[in-house]
């Protein structure tokens with residue numbers, strides 16, 4: 001590992017000022033960054049440790065929103081009473097990720113900014129447009145069983161690894177960040193981006209920006225929400241496909257619905273087309289299935305990941321039927 | 329090469345050390361403090377062999393940089409027993425024969441201690457039914473398997489590890 005300096009600022013102003021130094025990186029729990037440094041993918045000159053900042057609180061706002069500080073640990077947030085009661089999907093997405101030890105270390109800000117688990121990105125002996133722009137993407141013709149089926153580009157078929165971010169996308173959450181120029185606010189949908197011809201950029205965050213908080217708007221019917229994840233083993237593995245869903249029922253009809261898919265794209269995939277198809281319609285398995293088929297028409301699977309299309313359909317339909325109590 | 333000096337408590341003892349900023353707490357324990365109980369399996373957060381407790385919370389020593397632990401209280405497998413009195417989790421592992429080669433065991437022990445504390449605080453897991461509350465006394469094998477999933481055992485001693493953890497709850 002390359003040598004680096006270490007700073008532990010106590011104020012956010014100092015933290016963003018330090019981040020202006022060339023080769024600096026923010027350090028949250030380190031569960032992704034330290035790993036990537038060992039692999040030689042990240043070679044920072046300076047680590048700016050965020051865990052001394054006053055950003056570790058979960059606060060209920062006057063308008064009913066929940067403001068989650070960026071250094072709140074994944075495990076603390078998953079066990080938070082307000083999160084469990086008001087947004088079950090969020091708590092479930094957190095406990096579906098990684099392991100008990102990793103969740104104790106991981107911060108929510110770091111979780112949002114963790115890098116893809118694409119094997120070519122993690123291996124410095126291979127080409128990768130995300131790691132070295134213009135070097136090529138061997139994944140298309142190579143190992144891509146767990147890579148994207150939606151929204152990919154010629155340049156990159158990586159997937160976003162975070163479970164938490166999928167739930168946040170369904171909940172229309174916001175991201176607040178700070179740079180030396182001032183505060184920036186983005187919705188989670190605007191925060192993550194599709195790879196296009198700039199796969200080196202995971203997000204639309206300005207360079208050097210410090211994520212300070214995530215805000216989950218009030219959504220009373222999110223009490224009827226769930227996260228379901230399918231992986232190669234029962235636990236301690238990234239998603240093949242995951243689904244975050246919330247449903248507002250009006251008798252046997254869908255008054256409103258939120259649906260996001262994980263493991264299928266470079267960003268959490270908000271299934272807006274399926275949501276539109278479902279809104280105002282019957283809460284039946286047929287309707288759920290048709291809506292998902294419509295959403296997944298856009299899928300462009302590769303030879304080894306075609307199974308994800310049916311899997312995403314099935315997992316989403318199952319999640320919706322369970323949430324709405326429709327007999328399967 | 330950047331070095332920093334660091335004050336921390338390891339198994340109840342104050343330690344002052346000088347570390348390269350690249351040093352993980354696992355390497356600090358093993359290479360500088362002579363505490364070789366914590367094991368290096370993968371060095372990438374994928375096996376749990378390096379699990380230690382920081383302020384009572386289980387973490388992975390291989391991904392924690394030592395410099396982040398200024399003033400922290402670290403407990404390793406060497407610090408679980410009270411003198412010659414084994415920790416109940418250690419006793420239970422012996423009684424249930426919850427290991428074969430023993431390489432994963434220090435991590436399993438520290439993880440189980442941290443995990444039982446999490447359950448005591450009512451933390452849910454992914455197998456906890458929505459809205460349900462968990463308690464140490466009501467913990468079942470499925471919960472133990474899920475909550476201990478961050479500790480791999482190449483020998484496959486899980487069939488005895490799960491009963492050992494359940495037995496250690498007293």
Ligand SMILES: Cc1cc2nc3c(=O)[nH]c(=O)nc-3n(C[C@H](O)[C@H](O)[C@H](O)COP(=O)(O)OP(=O)(O)OC[C@H]3O[C@@H](n4cnc5c(N)ncnc54)[C@H](O)[C@@H]3O)c2cc1C
Pocket residue numbers: 025026027028029030031032033034035050070071074096097098099102105106107108109110111112113114115161162163164209210211212236237238239372373374
């Ligand atoms: C074996 C293993 C299995 C895993 N399984 C899963 C899984 O199933 N699901 C899942 O979702 N995750 C999984 N993870 C990933 C884990 O959840 C992430 O590594 C973790 O959430 C990252 O948080 P952190 O605080 O440790 O980030 P760090 O490693 O500290 O940082 C990650 C990145 O974010 C940047 N950063 C951190 N905080 C901020 C901030 N506030 N503002 C701006 N930039 C910031 C850092 O500079 C760095 O680039 C797994 C990890 C491992 C090692």
Ligand code: FES
Pocket residue numbers: 367368369370371372373374375376377378379388389390391
């Ligand atoms: S050595 Fe730390 S998790 Fe494997």
Ligand code: FES
Pocket residue numbers: 426427428429430431432433480481482483484485
């Ligand atoms: S006892 Fe050998 S690895 Fe677990």
